Amino acid sequence: GQSLEQPSEVTAVEGAIVQINCTYQTSGFYGxxxxxxxxxxxPTFLSYNALDGLEETGRFSSFLSRSDSYGYLLLQELQMKDxxxxxxxxxxxxARQLTFGSGTQLTVLP
Amino acid sequence: xxxxTQAPTSQILAxxxxxTLRCTQDMRHNAMYWYRQDLGLGLRLIHYSNTAGTTGxxxxxxxxxxxxxxxxxxxxxxxxxxxxxTSVYFCASSDSLGSNxxxxxxxxxxTVL
Numbered sequence: 709g710q711s712l713e714q715p716s717e718v719t720a721v722e723g724a725i726v727q728i729n730c731t732y733q734t735s736g737f738y739g740x741x742x743x744x745x746x747x748x749x750x751p752t753f754l755s756y757n758a759l760d761g762l763e764e765t766g767r768f769s770s771f772l773s774r775s776d777s778y779g780y781l782l783l784q785e786l787q788m789k790d791x792x793x794x795x796x797x798x799x800x801x802x803a804r805q806l807t808f809g810s811g812t813q814l815t816v817l818p
Numbered sequence: 819x820x821x822x823t824q825a826p827t828s829q830i831l832a833x834x835x836x837x838t839l840r841c842t843q844d845m846r847h848n849a850m851y852w853y854r855q856d857l858g859l860g861l862r863l864i865h866y867s868n869t870a871g872t873t874g875x876x877x878x879x880x881x882x883x884x885x886x887x888x889x890x891x892x893x894x895x896x897x898x899x900x901x902x903x904t905s906v907y908f909c910a911s912s913d914s915l916g917s918n919x920x921x922x923x924x925x926x927x928x929t930v931l
Contacts, residue, residue, distance in 0.1 A: 716858075741918040750908065750922040751861065795860060799918060805876055806920065808853075810860040 710734035710800050712809035719815045720786055728781045728812045730796035738799040740772050740779040741806070746792045754781070754794075783814070791816045820845050822923035824909050830929045831899050839894040839926045841909030849915040850892040851876075852884060854905040855925075861908065867892055868915045899930045 712732045720726040730740065739758040743751040757763055757772035757779060769782040783790055793811040800807060825840045843850065848869050853861040853876075863876030867886040881903060883895045892911075896903055906927050910920040 738916070739918050743920075750924050751910075751920075752922070753919045756918045797918070799916070805863050805866070806851075806918065807863075807877070808861040810858055 710798055710807045712796055712798060712807065714794075714796055714809045714812045716810070717813045717815070719817065721817045722786055722788060724786050725782065725784050726786060726814065728783075728794050728796075728814065730779050730781075730809060732777050732779075732796070732798050732809075734777075734798050734800055734807075736800060737774065740770070741797045741799075742770055742781045743795045743797060743808070744792050745795065745811070751795065786816050788816050788818065790814060822909055822911060822921060824907075824923035824926050826926060827924070828927040828929075830931065831896075833900055833930055834898050837896045837899055837928070839896075839907055839909075839928070841892045841894070841923060842890050843892075843909075843911045843921075844890065845911060845913075845921065846889060847911035847913050847921070848889070849912045849917065850886065851910045851912075851920065852882070852892070852894045853908045853910060854878065854903075855908060856905050864894065864907075866915070896928075899928075901930045904928060904930045 714730045741756045742754040745751040755770040767784045772779040795808045795811045797808045822843045851866045852864040865884040867873045909923040
């Protein structure tokens with residue numbers, strides 16, 4: 709099976725940088741994904757890392773270290789609209805199931 | 819606007835009743851999924867479909883059934899609802915089963931009393 713751990717809550721101020729960590733255990737690894745979900749909304753895809761290193765998409769970056777079974781999502785120049793839940797997800801060996809972590813609630817304060 | 823349509827948006831249901839949640843996508847995606855989301859537990863996969871005519875069980879399939887008669891539709895049925903099935907249900911799709919990029923519907927909030 710697979711399991712993921714991420715902090716339940718993170719708080720930061722507008723304009724700051726925040727890092728949301730994710731550690732995973734999986735029988736087979738096919739990449740680490742990140743999703744954003746605003747309250748009452750649908751999850752939306754943010755980024756995907758298949759290989760080690762940093763992937764940058766505007767203010768958001770995602771990092772992966774396969775040897776450490778660890779990744780993080782980095783949000784820069786935080787804005788109020790970034791207040792949301794962020795989920796990391798891995799795909800298992802059978803490639804049938806994308807397993808999600810329990811999510812990190814990010815609160816951005818003015 | 820291309821995407822996924824779920825219905826109903828919200829429903830209150832008596833225990834023991836049968837309920838079907840509808841899901842339609844217009845992106846011609848091959849793979850479709852049903853997840854449930856409960857506070858503190860993230861998203862858990864109920865059932866999935868690789869292509870029309872094929873379905874598979876996810877992490878929490880008990881009490882649920884699905885069908886995939888065509889590419890666009892993927893209904894989820896609760897044959898006899900129980901209070902533990904109170905949850906928010908999300909339908910999702912991707913171009914293939916191995917994709918990490920899922921498109922989600924807006925969700926259906928179901929309360930079983």
